[in-house]
Amino acid sequence: MRWNKLYALKSYMRSSLWVVPFFALVLQQAFFRAVLVFEQWTEWVPLWPLETEGTVAAMQAIISLALSFIVFTFGSLLVAIQIASGQLTPRIIATTLLRDNVIRFTVGLFIFTLLFAIGAISRVSTSAPSPIMWISGILGVLSLAAFLYFIDYSARLLRPVSIIHRVAEQGFAVIEAVYPGRLSDVDEQPQPDQPREKPGSVVLHVGSSDIVLAVDVKALTIQAHRADGVIELAARVGDFVSYGQPLFRLYGGAKEIPAKDLRASVVFGRERTIEQDPTFAFRVIVDIATKALSKAINDPTTAVLAIDQLQRLLRSVGARELRNEYVRDAQGRLRVVFPTPNWEDFVQLTCREIRIYGAENLQIARRLHAMIDDLEAVLPESRKGSLSIERNLLDQTIDKVYLLPEDAALAHIADTQGLGGSPKA
Known part of the structure; x- marks a missing residue:
């Protein structure tokens, strides 16, 4: 099989x-x-x-x-x-x-x-x-x-807190598997030997139009090493791939690898799963938060609980090396280009929708401020740029949605409980 x-x-x-x-x-x-x-x-x-x-x-x-x-x-x-x-x-x-x-x-x-x-x-x-x-x-x-x-x-x-915690724990396991290395002191930069030339051949998706659930990167690395070439995945885990859409781009000797062997290294399905998708745990928790912030449910406290777990996940991601999309063989030569989410993807997924749907709620505005403060305090300097952008967007949104200056001033105060916790001195 x-x-x-x-x-x-x-x-x-x-x-x-x-x-x-x-x-x-x-x-x-x-x-x-x-x-x-x-x-x-x-x-x-x-x-x-x-x-x-x-x-x-x-x-x-x-x-x-x-x-x-x-x-x-x-x-x-x-x-x-x-x-x-x-x-x-x-x-x-x-x-x-x-x-x-x-x-x-x-x-x-x-x-x-x-x-x-x-x-x-x-x-x-x-x-x-x-x-x-x-x-x-x-x-x-x-x-x-x-x-x-x-x-x-x-x-x-x-209970919402139990579901959110379970999803977060699964997210931690995936993050450790996909990003095993700790972040170095230097800023992350793309590696210089990424394929720039035109691919020797392109393998198209011929199955049903579905979502990429998992990829056997180890098998692809072995195949690329034997063929003395480079295999680049045209889609990352979690992407929807339709019939006839590019699935692999092959460079050098990799163009001689049979297409059926390459396609056998990719699993497709109708719905995303967490096993190899590091952003899906974030997606599920953000969905819970935005659903709780809807006018039909109006449960901002559940959204605060979701932000608690998102903060934990961002702490873990922010302290890890996210450049492992360039997979090398034992000799140190590039063999597989496997796209993975970067730091900006995680930060934007965590903050943007919750801010848009919940900034008008004091609990959410104050809890988002507290999350950004905590992350800026513990993560390396290279991670703070994206966090600063989200802080500025949050402040602008607060100034726009609150009519009374007293409410706006209260919303700008960081609070780990959302509303009711004493602000840090």
Whole structure:
């Protein structure tokens, strides 16, 4: 299986709710038969306190509970997805809710318990071994405990602060993977050996028009090294590529690489994912903030919580080397040009929309000021130019939208809580 197909399969498996329950079904069948074999091989039989009628009633109760838990879980999950996507953003469905292992394994436990109890009750009339009854009872108790925990967990999970924090943590992982190096003391400059000449050939996209989800840069580097050429990606992760649009530009010996081998290094999909897209975590959190700032929802405090996490992410990005779009081989020769977001991309994505939609709110104006102050205090000098631009734009917007000078003066004060925190001396 080619890399792009395998990657797409893994991504689908991680974001599919049915996978764990399906494997729970298979595991239950194997485990049930293993218990029967164990009963035949050993003379040890734990005492079961119930008679046949009591056993049937107990198994029926476990089956009813497990079935009710499954119906309630899926029903409440569908409602939760609708509410969360409407009040936060639809992007959290695939990135957070469907990938949550607590939800997936809880449903898997319910399926396992239901099928095991059905198998146990079908053998009561044939003097079913008591280990099966004990295991069914234990599974029933575990399912009840898991259901009670799941209710509490779901209530906590669907809070905006929990969703935003989860997305931010995924963003940190991607940032560390895409930008592993720390920022040096010198300003970042484009490397001098970037291809300037006309490409020897151009590979076009021939699949369905979709978004670039991931790229196997390591495989492209090996191919370019073997061909003694340079491969340049015409689109970066997160870009929409239509049919017939340039996908690769090949220089030197790289033009001899088969187009199918190059296309196998790129994964496409209908919706952006976080795995290799460092700006998508920012995009999701900004969407949550702007949705909260809409007149229909009018929840600036949620937007303040979003800015808290955006500040953390910008701190991480600002302290990292962002020039890794030029990938070299072991001999230090340029082999792959892989476009990645720069510092200005991250800053503008973080500040612009929130400022436009929320500068008229005192909480947002003051929290944005506090975020910029903090970043300017901790990041290197080379990062402060973009931050200064955003500060000037924020000040101009505040002076324009506030009619009363007292309100404008208050909005210019940095406040890490938005409104209510004491300004720093």
